[in-house]
Amino acid sequence: MKNFRKGDGERSGLFTRRALVLGGAQAVLMTALAGRLYQLQVVETDRFSTMAEENRINMRLLAPSRGQIFDRSGVPLAVNRNNFRAMATSDRGRGADLLVERLDQIFSLGEAEKIRLLRELRRSRSAQPIVVRENLGWEEVARLEFNAPDLPGVFIDLGQSRDYPEGDLMSHIVGYTGRVADEDLAGRDDPVLQLATMRFGKKGVERSLEDDLRGRAGAVQVEVNAVGRVVRELDRTEGQPGANALLTIDLDIQRFATEKMKEHKSGSVVVLDVVTGDVIAMVSTPGFDPSTFARGITQTEWRDLLDNPERPLHNKAIAGVYPPGSTYKMVTALAALEAKVIDPWTRLPCAGFLELGNIKFHCWLKGGHGSTNVSEAIAMSCDCFFYEAARRAGIDRVSDMAQRLGFGKVSELGLPGESAANQPTRAWKQEKIGKPWQHGDTFNLGIGQGYMTATPLQLAIMTARIANGGYEVQPNLLLAKATPREELVPPPPRTKPTAPSLRLNPQHLAIVRQGMSDVVNSSQGTANALRVKQAEFTFAGKTGTAQVKRITEREREMGITQASLPWHLRHHALFVCYGPVDNPRYACAVIVEHGQAGGATAGPIGRDVLVETMKRDPSRRTDRFKKMASR
Structure with a gap:
């Protein structure tokens, strides 16, 4: 009995010790839990209230x-x-x-x-x-x-x-x-x-x-x-x-120019105000529907646009590059006149070709134009005259004049994707091709061929600077901008250029402009069929054809002509013009891709667009805007 009680006491003591340990552990845990709750609910209440609020709000x-x-x-x-x-x-x-x-x-x-x-x-x-x-x-x-x-x-x-x-x-x-x-x-x-x-x-x-x-x-x-x-x-x-x-765009003229281009697959029209540089119209055909991009274009739609050979996504007015052809001859004329290697009365012969070594550089007119001065050569687009004028002026002077007139560089228009095209120089050829400049290169440059390329915008800029008396007008697309709380008001009309002068001899500019006027208004001009009867809309211009594929003598004998070639191998058709002749206000440049002949294809488009612009005279028209703003 005594031994039993002793064993019972030992078990009771062991239980008591275990109970104390467990109780102590529970007390520690409860204290820790209470401490944590106190920390969360009292000490850090602001922090967790903020976090909860951030989750809710x-x-x-x-x-x-x-x-x-x-x-x-x-x-x-x-x-x-x-x-x-x-x-x-x-x-x-x-x-x-x-x-x-x-x-x-x-x-x-x-x-x-x-x-x-x-x-x-x-x-x-x-x-x-x-x-x-x-x-x-x-x-x-x-x-x-x-x-x-x-x-x-x-x-x-x-x-x-x-x-x-x-x-x-x-x-x-x-x-x-x-x-x-x-x-x-x-x-x-x-x-x-x-x-x-x-x-x-x-x-x-x-x-x-x-x-x-x-x-x-x-x-x-x-x-x-x-x-x-x-x-x-x-x-x-x-x-x-x-x-x-x-x-600065006039939507009516933009629509009119687009309609005129509809019968042709691809091309561009640019209309500039020669005084302000405002872009009145800038057409590139074909176009695309920008709303498809705004809503989210599908892969099929995107692929159709990319695979289209007429490149509808390509803004040909600022990024399309083409040989300017005979529209470049005004550059050559001014370079030779300013360098005094020819004067307004200098007459140069044209027998239908000009020889350089054993190479013949042909004029477009078989048999030649005979003896011509600079204004006559512009009117009749005599290649031989400008071969010789370019040779006398030299590549450096021709290139310098071209750059002054806007070629070989991006304008201040500001649209993304604008190309500088290419105004070749001695240094450019040495760097890009690894060969020195040759006299034959100068001959080709003199008539806007060879390595020379330009955009329609650059052709319009050149024409505007010649028409406005030699001022460095820059193209501009923004007439005004304002927040919705401000009044959106166009600036007052201007009648004189505020751009810097190119410091060209006024007599030389007058001679070149006379030649451009004779292109349209003289019986000898290459575009005399475009002449208009209304005196207030008389304009000046210059035709051009840019070679894409040269037809050899053998191919000619086989009966191959421009019209018989596939569309993508035909020459580009170009036309530049300005008007009115007596007081120039607008310049226009047209390029019809693979349109074959400048006078026949691009010329009528340029004439109609320019005359329509002169009739509407958007530089002085703000009545529609005032009506819209008052509503």
Whole structure:
């Protein structure tokens, strides 16, 4: 009995010790828990209250309304329209795969679209939604709302998308907008560009005026539930809309010039105000519909544009490069006159060719033009005269004159993608081809062939600088810009150039202009068929044909002509002109790709467009804009 009691006491002591250990451990844990609760609820209450509030309330940026673009009379060229779009939020991609599958059942997403959504959902933070699909119809909106319980974080948003009322008529000038790409962010730290709904100017004026048109972001404070769906809007600060832009383009003349080009596959027309440099029209055909890019172009549409041999995405007015042909002969004439290697009365012979060593450089007129002076040579486009004039002036003087008249460099127009083309020099040939300049190269340059290339815009600039008396006028597309709170008013008309003078001898300019007038208004001129009867619309011009493929003597004997060649091998047709002759105000350059003959193909287009411009006289026309602004 005594031994039993002793064993019972030992067990009781062991139990008591264990109970004390467990009790102590529980006490320590409870103390730690109480301490942690005190720390969370008392010491760090402000921090965790803030975190909870941040999870409940999101601050989201609002994309500003993009500035609108108008022609010089106030006709809208790029506007904004309301756009219902499906948006989605995700906490760094959690549940993204399931969400995209459900969205696919509603919208029938393509594979590329599903990949894009997954990528953007995994990169996004819950505060900033991504775009699922834009331009929703009522049926799509209803379908999405019906399935809303199964689509956490998805909601309908009313935004704005870009609309281009004139379609392909203004596509190359206005350009288009698209999603913000990584290269668009270079040098820009505007946080609004990180928004999935933001659009960025990709081409044309939309790109060149991007920073003005974009505006400044607003912000909205919203309350969200646990799955990121907006419960209510708490506060909103509207952004500042972008500036509106008034362009120099006259839409009526732009449309008229485009209509004149319709019977030809591809080409360009540029009309400049020779006093101000305003671009009145700048046509590049064929065009494209910029709205397809604004809404999101499909792979099929993109491939069709890229594979089109007429290059509709290519702005031929500023990026198309062509040999200027005989339209370059005014450059050669001025270079020779200014260098005093010929004078206005110098007569040079033309027997139909000029020999250099054992090579014959032919004139376009078989049998030649006989003896001509400089104005007669321009009127009749005598090649032999300009071979010799270029030889006497030399490559350096000819090249220098060409650069003064706008060749070989990008203008101050500001549109992206403009080409400098190529004004060859001795140094250029040595560097690019590794050979020294030859006399034969000078002969070819004298008539705008060989290594020489130019854009339609450069040809218009040259013509404008000759017409305005030798002032370095620069092309300009922007008439005025202003925020929506400011009045968008065009500047007052100007009658005299304010650009620097090229310091050309007025007598030499007069001789060249006389030759250009005789091209059209003399019976000997290469474009005398274009002469107009109305004295107030009398104009001057110069024809040109740029060789694409040389037809050999053997091919001629076989009956091969320009008309019998495939379209892409025919010569380009060129024409430059200005008017009125007595008081020049407008210059026009036309290139019809593979149009064969300048006088017959490009000439009538240049004449009709220039006469129409002189009739309308857009430099003095602001009445339509005033009516529009007063509404």
